[in-house]
Amino acid sequence: MRTNTLSKPKRARIISVLAVSLGLAGAGLALGTPAQASTLYSCTVTPLKPIFSHFNTSGVKVLDYRITAxxxxxxxxxxQQQRWEDDSWPNGDDYLGGTDFSRYLSAGTSTTIHNYRTLVDGELGYEEVYQKVRFKVxxxxxxxxxxGWQNSAVLSISN
Known part of the structure; x- marks a missing residue:
């Protein structure tokens, strides 16, 4: 019967290599996650999770798709902003519309852009809405x- 012939130093090296390999694999997965903000030439733009704002005069929910810059x-x-409704596989996400914004910011300033849009009733039950933004300076x-496009968190809201 054969016994384990690896010396303790050799086993320690193998374990170290495996730990580093697993750590790098995990880092690759983390890097593939969409960022919440993007920075370019001293400016940062962040798409925020949409929020309920109010009911319009027809009783339809109005959402605020906010962007900070x-x-x-x-x-x-x-x-550039795109608004989406999140759908699970095998259905693709539904494009709800897009809006472009131009802003001038003085040094050291920030702003929040508010884009009010009615909630689209695209399916039974809850709507899962989010936004994507990209920008140039x-x-x-x-x-x-x-x-690149940056995604906000998803808001799940009844229609």
Whole structure:
């Protein structure tokens, strides 16, 4: 019968390699998670979780799709927002609409953009809504490219 012939130092090295490998694999998964904010050329834009705002005159729920933006240097921002309804597999998410915003922020300032939209009744039960934003930064007539899309958290709300 064969017994374990690995010395203690050799086993320790193997365990260390496995731990590092598993740690790197976990880091890759964490890096694949969408970020909540994006920063580019001293400006940060964050899509916030939609919130219930009020009922309109027809009794339909109105949501506020909020976006915060701040810049440490004076910059112009061009922000693209898309609103979505989250659906589980095999159905794809439903596109609810998009809006573009232009803002100028002085150095060290921030703002919250409010976009009020009626709740779309697209299915039985609850609606799961979120937003995606991306932006580009301008200064002195020169504009950056767009950031990647950033997702907000999902709001689950009855229709």
């Amino acid at each position: 701040s810049c440490t240097s004076s910059r112009s921002l061009y922000i 301008g200064s002195g007539g020169v504009w950056s490219g767009y950031t």
